[in-house]
Amino acid sequence: MTKIYLDHAATTPLSDNVLKKMTPYFTEVFGNADSPHAAGRKAIGAVDTARDSVAALLGAKPSEIYFTSGGTEADNWAVIGGAYAQKRQGKTHVIVSAIEHHAVLYAAEKLRGEGFEVTYLPVNEGGMVELNALKAAITEDTGLVAVMYANNETGVVQPIKELADIAHAHGALFFTDAVQAAPYISLDVKALQVDMLSFSAHKFYGPKGCGVLYIKSGVKIERFVGGGEQERGLRGGTTNVPAVVGLAAALEENTATMYEMNEHISHLRTVFLEEVSAVEGVSVNGKGEQVPSVLNLRVEGVQNVDLLYNLDLKGIYIAVGSACASGSIAPSHVLLAMGLSEKEAKESVRISFGKNNTVEECMQAARIFKETVEKLREKQK
Numbered sequence: 001m002t003k004i005y006l007d008h009a010a011t012t013p014l015s016d017n018v019l020k021k022m023t024p025y026f027t028e029v030f031g032n033a034d035s036p037h038a039a040g041r042k043a044i045g046a047v048d049t050a051r052d053s054v055a056a057l058l059g060a061k062p063s064e065i066y067f068t069s070g071g072t073e074a075d076n077w078a079v080i081g082g083a084y085a086q087k088r089q090g091k092t093h094v095i096v097s098a099i100e101h102h103a104v105l106y107a108a109e110k111l112r113g114e115g116f117e118v119t120y121l122p123v124n125e126g127g128m129v130e131l132n133a134l135k136a137a138i139t140e141d142t143g144l145v146a147v148m149y150a151n152n153e154t155g156v157v158q159p160i161k162e163l164a165d166i167a168h169a170h171g172a173l174f175f176t177d178a179v180q181a182a183p184y185i186s187l188d189v190k191a192l193q194v195d196m197l198s199f200s201a202h203k204f205y206g207p208k209g210c211g212v213l214y215i216k217s218g219v220k221i222e223r224f225v226g227g228g229e230q231e232r233g234l235r236g237g238t239t240n241v242p243a244v245v246g247l248a249a250a251l252e253e254n255t256a257t258m259y260e261m262n263e264h265i266s267h268l269r270t271v272f273l274e275e276v277s278a279v280e281g282v283s284v285n286g287k288g289e290q291v292p293s294v295l296n297l298r299v300e301g302v303q304n305v306d307l308l309y310n311l312d313l314k315g316i317y318i319a320v321g322s323a324c325a326s327g328s329i330a331p332s333h334v335l336l337a338m339g340l341s342e343k344e345a346k347e348s349v350r351i352s353f354g355k356n357n358t359v360e361e362c363m364q365a366a367r368i369f370k371e372t373v374e375k376l377r378e379k380q381k
């Protein structure tokens with residue numbers, strides 16, 4: 001049966017080369033990276049090498065790189081740990097964009113429950129946070145501003161450096177969730193002028209369950225996971241050595257091949273879009289600069305879950321808005337924030353291409369997409 005995976009914004013397959021580099025750390029080099037004996041020293045050596053490599057790719061210092069269990073933990077930590085530290089300076093206002101990943105929104109709501117004032121920044125109809133929105137919301141009380149680099153549902157890229165400048169002019173910390181940007185845009189923390197930045201290995205052909213929080217030196221942030229002195233006393237827990245090695249290897253490979261990969265993926269997106277644009281009532285959600293992989297489409301008159309499950313039966317894997325814990329599908333908060341109605345948001349799907357997809361596959365997927373849309377519309381008549 002056809003199997004065409006078009007959900008790379010959810011996760012990517014592990015690169016063969018990365019797996020090869022990780023494998024010895026599951027077997028021969030299994031020591032605890034905190035043990036002082038030779039087995040532990042071998043493990044910590046690998047972690048140090050990985051940290052040096054990640055730091056170099058970000059233009060950061062190794063001491064500014066903290067390994068976490070993924071993007072969610074890094075996001076929770078940046079927002080909660082950053083806000084707690086700022087509270088000590090008397091700043092209890094936090095600003096996050098309305099289109100953040102739930103890992104950031106959860107943290108913001110937790111802070112609100114604890115008495116912090118939280119402002120959700122609106123986006124324009126293209127899905128971008130406008131600088132004026134931040135200028136209007138920020139006060140001298142603002143301790144932290146969080147705006148993601150690229151949105152996970154629309155791929156829209158945000159003006160991070162300009163937003164960070166506004167935050168800094170008011171003495172606030174600036175954090176960006178770069179989980180969806182990292183596979184496609186090289187991260188240069190100095191150019192971006194951010195205080196904190198997160199990303200996750202499984203979005204760029206690395207292992208699941210491993211991420212990074214970059215914390216600029218001098219920035220104060222409270223620890224989030226306690227009970228061990230790992231990661232310079234700020235993040236407890238036995239280091240996941242194979243995953244850290246894998247994260248660094250995946251980031252190196254991704255950075256080295258980014259230009260060609262982006263060209264290839266952009267082409268796939270164009271080919272797919274051209275083909276499905278022939279269907280009436282199909283439009284793209286999101287405008288302006290976007291990461292090449294993500295295509296968010298509204299298909300008028302078709303419920304996104306029906307489309308997802310019907311495509312699934314044909315071996316085509318795509319995504320829809322936000323899945324609730326109950327398994328039911330809520331309309332995407334991102335699309336609602338862009339001004340789409342609940343009905344329009346529930347007619348929207350996300351297709352995300354990856355480096356291993358071929359043009360032929362994408363043409364085939366687009367043809368099946370078109371047929372499925374037509375059949376679903378026919379049924380409703």
Ligand code: PLP
Nearest residue numbers: 070071072101103152179180200
């Ligand atoms: N932030 C964004 C923008 C994401 O897309 C995701 C994952 O989908 C996360 C955070 C969470 O990352 P992880 O899956 O590593 O916990």
